[in-house]
Amino acid sequence: MGWERAGGDSRAMTPAPLARHILSLADTKRLLGIRYSDWLLGSPSIETGIAASSMSQDEWGHARLLYAMLKRLGFDPFEVEHERPAARYYSAPALDRPFSDWAHFVAAVVVVDGALSVALESFASGNFALARSRVPKMLAEEAYHRRFGTAWFTRLAAAGGEGAARLRDSAGAMLPTTLAWLLPADDAHDALVADGNVWPEDRVRDQCSRLLGGTLATAGIDLDAVEPARDGWDPERRRGSGAPGEEAVERARGDRNRDLFVE
Amino acid sequence: MRTGLGEDVYEVFARKNRGEPLRHIGYIDAPGDELARVYAWKTYDEENWFEMCVVPRGAVIPVNRVEGPWAGNVPEGTHGP
Numbered sequence: 001m002g003w004e005r006a007g008g009d010s011r012a013m014t015p016a017p018l019a020r021h022i023l024s025l026a027d028t029k030r031l032l033g034i035r036y037s038d039w040l041l042g043s044p045s046i047e048t049g050i051a052a053s054s055m056s057q058d059e060w061g062h063a064r065l066l067y068a069m070l071k072r073l074g075f076d077p078f079e080v081e082h083e084r085p086a087a088r089y090y091s092a093p094a095l096d097r098p099f100s101d102w103a104h105f106v107a108a109v110v111v112v113d114g115a116l117s118v119a120l121e122s123f124a125s126g127n128f129a130l131a132r133s134r135v136p137k138m139l140a141e142e143a144y145h146r147r148f149g150t151a152w153f154t155r156l157a158a159a160g161g162e163g164a165a166r167l168r169d170s171a172g173a174m175l176p177t178t179l180a181w182l183l184p185a186d187d188a189h190d191a192l193v194a195d196g197n198v199w200p201e202d203r204v205r206d207q208c209s210r211l212l213g214g215t216l217a218t219a220g221i222d223l224d225a226v227e228p229a230r231d232g233w234d235p236e237r238r239r240g241s242g243a244p245g246e247e248a249v250e251r252a253r254g255d256r257n258r259d260l261f262v263e
Numbered sequence: 264m265r266t267g268l269g270e271d272v273y274e275v276f277a278r279k280n281r282g283e284p285l286r287h288i289g290y291i292d293a294p295g296d297e298l299a300r301v302y303a304w305k306t307y308d309e310e311n312w313f314e315m316c317v318v319p320r321g322a323v324i325p326v327n328r329v330e331g332p333w334a335g336n337v338p339e340g341t342h343g344p
Binding site: 045046048051055144147150151 | 270293295297308
């Protein structure tokens with residue numbers, strides 16, 4: 001198991017559907033943690049910065065647990081966490097670049113973190129035993145992220161003006177690629193659904209609407225009308241074209257601490 | 264009771280185990296009840312709390328003392344214990 005070379009091409013290494021799914025969740029959490037961490041200072045209040053710090057650490061802790069699951073599937077967790085270049089990251093495209101302002105941060109908490117919650121809920125209720133045992137604790141922590149996102153999003157939306165416009169623009173820009181990330185339309189994902197490891201698309205969309213639809217509507221966004229954007233779909237990485245910025249990946253890999261690793 | 268940023272101050276109470284009394288563990292500033300719940304949980308996360316509650320500082324009515332953080336909440340016409 002682990003990486004499988006496709007067609008003898010040494011550069012193309014395709015993980016099996018379950019491993020691809022876990023990598024996609026883990027990388028998205030790792031990148032989201034980095035993007036949250038950019039706002040530990042400079043957020044609107046000390047308490048908000050502390051919450052951003054805690055959420056950032058939650059995401060990294062969850063990523064760690066998810067990467068560890070890959071060991072059971074034949075992967076070397078060290079290689080997965082610390083050796084891959086940016087072009088081999090499976091994270092949601094909405095996290096490829098830093099958040100431009102606080103409204104962007106808040107929109108990401110609702111859209112990307114919200115999509116992660118739906119994905120994890122689906123995974124936790126599927127047939128993969130490690131997900132059933134380990135993901136519920138993540139979901140309990142994610143509930144606070146959702147409260148944070150909902151409260152800030154509705155507050156900014158209700159205030160109107162420039163802040164509400166930036167919030168709507170940021171959420172609107174992230175939604176199509178994030179929905180594509182959440183709902184891959186390819187054979188590997190169909191296999192996951194067929195094996196009962198994740199929910200089918202209609203159930204995922206229903207849960208998205210239930211968890212996120214009302215919040216997004218406060219900014220004038222109709223979630224049910226948003227179509228997934230699958231341009232440049234990369235079936236290996238379960239996402240559209242592009243890759244996270246090199247600086248973020250250097251942090252994700254821990255490049256500066258490489259000499260201090262003890263694992 | 265509002266801060267300079269227009270936020271409210273919330274007192275935070277928690278207990279580690281069922282049956283223990285709630286203990287005052289600190290306070291946070293928040294722009295509403297929902298964010299107060301999140302900020303309190305994320306700020307005072309050094310323990311594995313069994314229960315945590317937040318109370319708007321403006322809702323705390325002093326009984327025997329009329330100075331301190333709750334002095335402004337003394338009911339009108341009341342002067343001391």
